[in-house]
Amino acid sequence: MGIILEVNGPLVKLELPQTVIGEQVRVGRIGLIGEVISRDGNTALAQLYEDTAGLCPGEEAEGLGWPLSVELGPGLLGAIFDGVQRPLQAVREKSGDRIARGVSVPALPRDTRWHFVPNPERRAGSALVGGDVLGTVQETESIQHRILVPPLIHGELLELAPEGDHTLKDVIARVKQADGRIEKLHLFHRWPVRTPRPYKQRDHAVAPLITGQRILDTFFPLLKGGKAAIPGPFGAGKTMLQQQIVRWCNAEIVIFVGCGERGNELTDVLEFMPKLKDPHTGRPLMQRTLMVANSSNMPVVAREASIYVGITLAEYFRDQGYDVVMVADSTSRWAEALREVSGRLGHMPVEEGYPAYLGSRLAAFYERAGRVKTLAGEHGSVTLIGSVSPPGGDFSEPVTSHTKEIVQTFWALSKELADARHYPAVDWLESFSGYVGSAAKWWAENIDSKWESARAEALDLLGASEELQRVVNLVGVEALSSEQRWTLESADLIKEGLLQQSAIDDADSFATPEKQFALLAAFLEINHLGMKLVKLGAPARRLIQMPLMAQARRWKNQHPSDDIAGLKAKIAAIPDAFEPLLQEYTHPAAPSITGAAATGASTS
């Protein structure tokens, strides 16, 4: 037992001999929870996960004997937790619309009965190691929860429960450890959030994460098991893009961590997610989703903890052999929480007030992503997508610049594009992906071998148009040659017809890789055909006025992914649209005055 010596914001100085750094403490009459962050002789400094108003020097404090841990077992999916894994729905039932301090609710419901099916390979007397699958629980229609032996346990299985209904309180197995101690296992176990869960070995990431967002999948791919960042100033559509990824990506489990973000935005997520259907199974999306929500007005220390809670939950599903995507929104808010606490500790600030350990903490966090061979010998992956909110959109600030060095895929959002309502506002010049080579193999095997070259060609076109645009801004479009104007127009077609994608248009919200490639190839073909004509002497103006150019921009909305046939029919008709002009300019002896009208003959 210890006592409170001093209270300063979320930091509390305690007299607490023999505590260790990281230990959980319960403080004061109302029983606020926190963790020890430093120790000096008999005094310890603890940061509390809740507002400290009302705490009084002299009140009691006790060490709980374990570090900040999460409960891992059935009941996770579909749940919404706060930054220290308190289930928000259950907290609401207990304390009403507002979060009362000191409220204590177990993370996983203790009374729910789960139907446990033991793994037939496990028998009494057989040897067990951490990570082995004891059995399964069909947690939701979509996901079978594999009950794992906690990573650090190994020994002889003495007893395994038969098939039947169990609560989390029931013992389902007994294991005799090497030292003779008998360990009782339940459907769930605990794991400290700041310690990465062990695995056998790291594997190469091989398959792209398909998000259905054209600018991401086609231009800046991310692999399952990869690390990505979405930096963007406020108002650049970061949240919308993340929600699109969460909604459509082809991972088996999705974990969304709202770290210090807007309450209303979380509500939006909490309201729309349960209504969404999983595009891959047709069942509610929540069956494979769980959320950690710590809005900006919730205590700062819990905000700092929330991304570790999220990533530990992700690793747990990875260890069951699943592909997991975790979206952390936003890592800047996390870094600011770190800064806020370090400021109160009086740490010497380095850049913009951030502590010197910002970079190493960020790197260590992102390293918890990856595709691994699990302890049980299966493949699982954690893909980590962290959003970054650079102050004033300045990408040279510490959090963005550190993150840029760490991640392989960088989806840079641009305020200029967002201002022009070009969504998703992913800037094709600033963004990069280090996974193009690996992704190219997948596209070549599954979609089309020309993907890599088509992608490069489109990016070149966009880059060229950017330079031309600068010229236009100076001297006007009339100063460009026809070839240059056509390049500009082709790039515009790619921007409007391919890169812009509406999240709220049902036909456009998600594009399969087939549709993505079909559109890309079609626009490049238009570019080629037009360029050929321009070289024959056709003025770019006439090409730009072709009805095809306006029509092609609407194809993405007119043909949902399941209507590839309709889209392909339009694509097949592209050469017809150019035919009249081609006739005219390959046979210049017979100029047609009605040439412009004739190009209107193509279908709409």
Added chain:
Amino acid sequence: MKNLEFRTATSAQGGLVVMSDVPGVAAGSRVQLRDHAGRIRSGQVIRTANDTVLVEVFEGTDALDLERTWVRFLDEPFKLPVSRDMLGRVFNGSGLPRDGRPPIISADRRDVNGEPLNPAARAYPREFIQTGISAIDGMNALTRGQKLPIFSGGGLPHNRVAAQIVRQAKLLGEEASEFVVVFAAIGASHADARFFQESFEESGVLNKVVMFLNLADEPVIERLLTPRAALTAAEYLAFDLDYHVLVVMTDMTAYAEALREVAVLRGDVPARKGYPGYLYSDLAELYERAGRIQNHHGSITLIPVLSMPSDDITHPIPDLTGYITEGQIVLGRELANQGIYPPVTVLPSLSRLMKDGIGKNFTREDHPHVASQLFASYAKALDVRGLAAIIGAEDLSDSDRRYLQFAEAFERQFIGQGEDEDRNVHETLNLAWDLLSMLPHDALTRVSEDELAKYHKGVVA
């Protein structure tokens, strides 16, 4: 403890008092100081240890004689008495009357710090609030429960805009009568405070307004309390009495500067531009009190007004605000200099929740597309204007010249409007179509063919 008076103040500086030899005082506890003249000041414990306690005094520490200062610790946080009678009243920043009428008497006293809303209990903002200002209603619409700040600069008419919103804001439909306003002026000049009061009186909305005024020459520390008192009143009106409450807080820059002043005195490590690292969390605690709650009828919609130091939108105050609020209305000097009122710069302005509050069931079916088209066309028009500035308007193509005219008309007629001009959303949308009709059909790709046929007034290109 409540009845003991301590005379152990050892130092005082800039609104902070250090007390020694005080046993166990609770963090955040409210404090009463009695000075040598018998005047009562109030304060709050911001740091507490076994022997020393740090107290911030809302009325400041001027003329405080440490040897003749008696301090009582009230063992409870700062509380505001709340009642329906607050409507029509004017208070100072700590909730005491400043209109010469008696104080509010109520058994119901609320902790001004509030408690965080459980995200699982929130309801998403949806319904449209009409401000009567086209640049807002048409392109950056406000929804019930949203927080939408006005980013302004020194000398720009943000106070006039804020007052116009307060006078004109209304809900569409039958719930119109349940709409009230809580107005907090933080560090406002006497002239501004009088302007607001007179403006509300003249338009007859004063009986639906609760005002909290902290003036520029009043204690800085009280500025930290002013928005909290206002939001506490708003929470009571919204979630106990079922009103739809619009909260206008101006100027949040003065609030943040007060926070910085106190942080420096406390010796907190500064983060950006000398502001403490907890500026974000602190602002979030305020702003996030806006919203709606499931199974409650009322709502809090928040419009914080802040002046950006040297018009810099990347300054920590607007920057951090923008990350907490759902969008921003940006006022611009360029438009203001051309005599356009309200000088709303629409391109950097944004209402994130607009999409859920407009359209078929709320305003009119064409609203989302019209807004998108206005943004796109005006953005294009500004590019053309930039080009014209370099090569001269004579060398522009016909189509570009049309865009120039569009930009001019858009700024004068759509953005610009009278201070007493209350346009309903249909008038705003019709005006938008009048302007869009200056452009040919094929330049309007964000609106549907049907909408073009129905509303476009120009010749078919």
